[in-house]
Amino acid sequence: MACEIVVDAGAQSIALRGELTIYTVGEIRIRLLDVMAMTDKIDIDLGGVAEIDTAGLQLMLLAKRKPGKEVTFTHHSAVVLHLVDMASVGLMLGDPLVISAGGMAQTAGN
Amino acid sequence: MDTNDELAEALGVFMEEARELLAQMEEILLREEAGGGSEEDLPALFRCAHTIKGSAGMFGFDEVVRFTHVVENVLDRLRNGAIGFSRQLVGVLLDCQDHIAGLVSTIAEGGTPDIARSDELIAELRAWTAADDAAGAAAPRQLPAESAVRVAASGGGGTGSDYWHLSLRFAPGILAEGMDPMCFINYLGTCGRIVHVETITDHLPTLDEADPELCHIGFEVALDSPAGKEEIERVFQFVAENSHIVILPPHSKATEFIGLIESLDEDSARLGEILVACGTLTPQELDTALRAQQQSRQDTPPRLGAILVDSGMVAPAVVGAAIEKQQRNEEKRRSETKSLKVPSERLDALIDRVGELVIAGAGTHAQAVKIQRRDLQESASLLLSLVEDIRDMALRLRMVAIGEVFSRFPRVVRDVSRELGKDIELRISGAEAELDKSMVEKVGDPLMHLIRNSMDHGIEAAEVRAASGKPVRGTVALNACHESGAIIIEVADDGGGLDADRILKKAIEKGIVAEGANLSTQEIYQLILAPGFSTAETVTNLSGRGVGMDVVKNNVEALRGTLDIDSVPGQGTTIRLCLPLTLAIIDGFHVGVGSTHFIVPLDMVVECVELPTGLDHFDYMEQRGEALPFVRLRQLFGEHGPAHIRPRVVIVRFAGKRAGLVVDRIYGKCQTVIKPLGPLFEQVPCVSGSTILGDGEVALIIDVAQLIQGVVTRNWQATHGGTARGATALAA
Amino acid sequence: MTNDMVVRTVAAARRGNDNDDVSSGGALYLAFLLGHEAYAIEIECIREIVEYSEPTAVPMMPPSVCGVINLRGGVVPVIDLAVRFGADPAAIGRRTCFVIVEVAHAGAVHVLGLVVDRVNAVTEIRSGDIEPPPAFGARINTDFILGMARSNDGFVIILNVARTLSMAELATLGKAGADSGVLLAA
Known part of the structure; x- marks a missing residue:
């Protein structure tokens, strides 16, 4: 399974579908840099991420820390939430998440 | 650069740093005194003293080191809660802070430090250090870290932690080898309960440089597990050899944690915090451990190659290593600080060049338009907008918050109010308003005068205040805000207000005004700015002999600013400084007269209208039922270039x-970089500077404030000559 | 010699001067024409020579101050030397150009532009060849003259730059202009 990277027309948002893992981070990083060259504010939709690993988590942190760019992750899928939660990087990423009654963080407003 | 230059430069950096740290100490102490201290204040206070001592040691400023060491000890005890703050202690510490500042500057200038004063203060501090000697007997600094920790951990030598602590730094290639660190952590869950995972991102490169297939992050894990060490180790058995995995069982000795801290790449203070975050160590344990480190560090002569003075104080190897590492990290951090000091000339040179770049970019764009190449045109305009962004950023580099000046006043107010025996509070607002660095440097002294003056002459004695039903505690408010391309700084007191009759009487006595002069209240207030005027019955050493206010006035005028006085008898006085921002980017309104270009600051422009015909011999016009005085720039500036048959009137407002x-012509809005005209044009009225337009042409910036004042004067004179309408409109 | 060539010589001369002393007590001067008179300024204080462009007039300045120009992003005042010397303003011709000089004032170096009719050459003048300014007979105020040197075609007046371009004095001229300005009379 690979990753589908959908860049919207206004280049304001990217949707990732499929794997956010060691097998796809190289490609995603390059596409991300391309989009960042055009805009300062990017929403990254993680709703379609079916698999994520340490490399994927690391890429999220890298994107978030790119100086001068405002990256917001949205629609975190369950696997993403699980990993973010386990690594305690929710605060570090700073995206709005809601802790549901079950204790699992969820993307706010979705 | 030779060694001397390097030394001088390093010394400059040290001085600057020391000044900043001392200012920070002062701020914290004043906050503590006011009862508004926060949790972070005490460690910060300690760090300030500690850093000053360390840096002073590098320069061999022994007296600074000796004295600061004692202060640091007291601050350390404060930090640990061994002693608490009292008004008295804050007072002594403020004196100490002053003394350190004095020592640093004396020594840096090659003078002899005031050792007697040091000893005096050290003796005063003894009240707070003595307890240490009594209780701790020899708890002291020479003790190796381990024993110090053992004492702190109250027997057993182990920490209170019930959890396993795992420190995981994987080999960068681990991901490519098909192993996933998060999987290991997940798997750890089968041995017990994962209490906390802290992700270590200190070594994360930037997205641009990163190889996303290498592992740059590490983890600190607290695990609650009944399992044995072997079982936990087995989880990581297949991890590559150059991964760095440390597993500490519950109740490990503090020294083992120190060992762990030492073996890792990250800053030890931060690692300590992580250990606390993981629940592995309590803050108390961390503090004791770090203190043990620091204590030994204090006794390590800071100069490289220096010989241990006291042969008895050799720290154990592990602590020594930790100290060395901590020093390395601190040095690294210093070089990575968030702010960077750059000589302002370099910034100016940068701004000039970028300005040229903008012009060149505009030229390129114009060429692209001319040859009708759309693609080229697009890329040229993208380039231009990027360059313009860069120019804006470059300009903003010169702007600093006025708070930089304000920050020194709380201390002034505190000291002066004691000296005067008055209870006065300083309220600061608008500290974030920005103005040019050069301006910030120059407004400090005038403000200092004004504040002292308000405290001395403005705020009444406590009895007087009580008698008039005011709160005993007086207030001096310092406020800054931006208005019409200028910065307004107000110094307001809630004192007795100005006594116009007394001022007038005094002014007549001093021969400043003639007897029987008919002055408005405003004009009378302005008299306090006259040279040689002082209203205080008794001359204090604070406001001096009336040299204050006229000096202030001159300073403000030298900055092309204005000074207004507003006073309500019995309620207080407000002095309002209006200063230009100087080298700011202002939004300009570009107009043309003849062949010359002028810029009017946009925020002073109200509207533009056509000049009604038939006003050739008038200098005011009818506007919405009011008389509006106007000035023909063509006449004012002696322009002879091509005129326009239907001239326009730009209506401006100021104060x-x-x-x-x-x-003649209106070109519209444009961004304007103010360039000073230099000493040659200092005396030119109504022009506050110049700028370079998009096409490279130089335009003059009109000083609306001065111009309006000129128009007022002219109309005032005109009134006396008989044409009253314009003047009455202005006076209204 | 065209302006271009002089510009290059100026640059080369400045470089040369940094490295070694010019032999035999001589110094390099830039010679230029103002009306029919030849003048020279020590190369040390010359920064560059730029093409003439219409300066932006600054109101209420004396006629000797033509205005300001944009020199690579900096705003530089321009002085009409002819007017400064009491003659009529320089007539703008094909070879009119600005000689950009550096003048020290109040602890800072200021940059000024001089309007000259044409630049001639960079020449070496030995100190021994410089005669004191004449007591009378010179067309300009002798205060401005450092000395006279003989050249192929007559005398060259070596200017005392510090005096001629005294910022303090020029600024006072400016103040006089401002005080008698038209503002209040408008």
């Missing part, structure tokens, strides 16, 4: 007054 500027 509540309005006037019209008659111009």
Whole structure:
């Protein structure tokens, strides 16, 4: 399974579908840099991420820390939430998440 | 650069750093005194003293080191809660802070430090250090870290932690080898309960440089597990050899944690925090451990190659290593600080060049338009907008918050109010308003005068205040805000207000005004700015002999600013400084007269209208039922270039007054970089600077404030000559 | 010699001067024409020579101050030397150009532009060849003259730059202009 990277027309948002893992981070990083060259504010939709690993988590942190760019992750899928939660990087990423009654963080407003 | 230069430069950096740290100490102490201290304050206070001592040691400023060491000890005890703050202690510490500042500057200038004063203060501090000697007997600094920790951990030598602590730094290639660190952590869950995972991102490169297939992050894990060490180790058995995995069982000795801290790449203070975050160590344990480190560090002569003075104090190897590492990290951190000091000339040179770049970019764009190449045109305009962004950023580099000046006043107010025996509170607002660095440097002294003056002459004695039903505690408010391309700084007191009769009487006595002069209240207030005027019955050493206010006035005028006085008898006085921002980017309004270009600061422009016909011999026009005085820039500036048959009037306002500027052409809004005109043009009225337009042409910036004042004067004179309408409109 | 060539010589001369002393007590001067008179300024204080462009007039300045120009992003005042010397303003011709000089004032170096009719050459003048300014007979105020040197075609007046371009004095001229300005009379 690979990753589908959908860049919207206004280049304001990217949707990732499929794997956010060691097998796809190289490609995603390059596409991300391309989009960042055009805009300062990017929403990254993680709703379609079916698999994520340490490399994927690391890429999220890298994107978030790119100086001068405002990256917001949205629609975190369950696997993403699980990993973010386990690594305690929710605060570090700073995206709005809601802790549901079950204790699992969820993307706010979705 | 030779060694001497390097030394001088390093010394400069040290001085600057020391000044900043001392200012920070002062701020914290004043906050503590006011009862508004926060949790972070005490460690910060300690760090300030500690850093000053360390840096002073590098320069061999022994007296600074000796004295600061004692202060640091007291601050350390404060930090640990061994002693608490008292008004008295804050007072002594403020004195100590002053003394350190004095020592640093004396020594840096090659003078002899005031050792007697040091000893005096050290003796005063003894009240707070003595307890240490009594209780701790020899708890002291020479003790190796381990034993110090053992004492702190109250027997057993182990920490209170019930959890396993795992420190995981994987080999960068681990991901490519098909192993996933998060999987290991997940798997750890089968041995017990994962209490906390802290992700270590200190070594994360930037997205641009990163190889996303290498592992740059590490983890600190707290695990609650009944399992044995072997079982936990087995989880990581297949991890590559160059991964760095440390597993500490519950109740490990503090020294083992120190060992762990030492073996890792990250800053030890931060690692300590992580250990606390993981629940592995309590803050108490961390503090004791770090203190043990620091204590030994204090006794390590800071100069490289220096010989241990006291042969008895050799720290154990592990602590020594930790100290060395901590020093390395601190040095690294210093070089990575968030702010960077750059000589302002370099910034100016950068701004000039970028300005040229903008012009060149505009030229390129114009060429692209001319040859009708759309693609080229697009890329040229993208380039231009990027360059313009860069120019804006470059300009903003010169702007600093006025708070930089304000920050020294709380201390002034505190000290002066004691000296005067008055209870006075300083309220600061608008500290974030920005103005040019060069301006910030120059407004400090005038403000200092004004504040002292308000405290001395403005705020009444406590009895007087009580008698008039005011709160005993007086207030001096310092406020800054941006208005019409200028910065307004107000110094307001809630004192007795100005006594116009007394001022007038005094002014007549001093021969400043003639007897029987008919002056408005405003004009009388302005008299306090006259040279040689002082209203205080007794001359204090604070406000001096009336040299204050006229000096202030001159300083402010030298900055092309204005000074207004507002006073309500019995309620207080407000002195309002209005200063230009100087080298700021202002939004300009570009107009043309003849062949010359002028810029009017946009926020002073109210509207533009056509000049009604038939006004050739008038200098005011009818506007919405009011008379609006105007000035023909063509006449004012002696322009002879091509005129326009239907001139326009740009209506401007400043300080509540309005006037019209008659111009030939209106080009519209433009961003304007103010360039000073230099000493040659210092005396030119009505022009505050110049700028370079998009096409490279130089335009002059009109000083609306001065111009309006000129128009007012002219109309005032005109009134006396008989044409009253314009003047009455302005006076209204 | 065209302006271009002089510009290059100026640059080369400045470089040369940094490295070694010019032999035999001589110094390099830039010679230029103002009306029919030849003048020279020590190369040390010359920064560059730029093409003439219409300066932006600054109101209420004396006629000797033509205005300001944009020199690579900096705003530089321009002085009409002819007017400064009491003659009529320089007539703008094909070879009119600005000689950009550096003048020290109040602890800072200021940059000024001089309007000259044409630049001639960079020449070496030995100190021994410089005669004191004449007591009378010179067309300009002798205060401005450092000395006279003989050249192929007559005398060259070596200017005392510090005096001629005294910022303090020029600024006072400016103040006089401002005080008698038209503002109040408008």
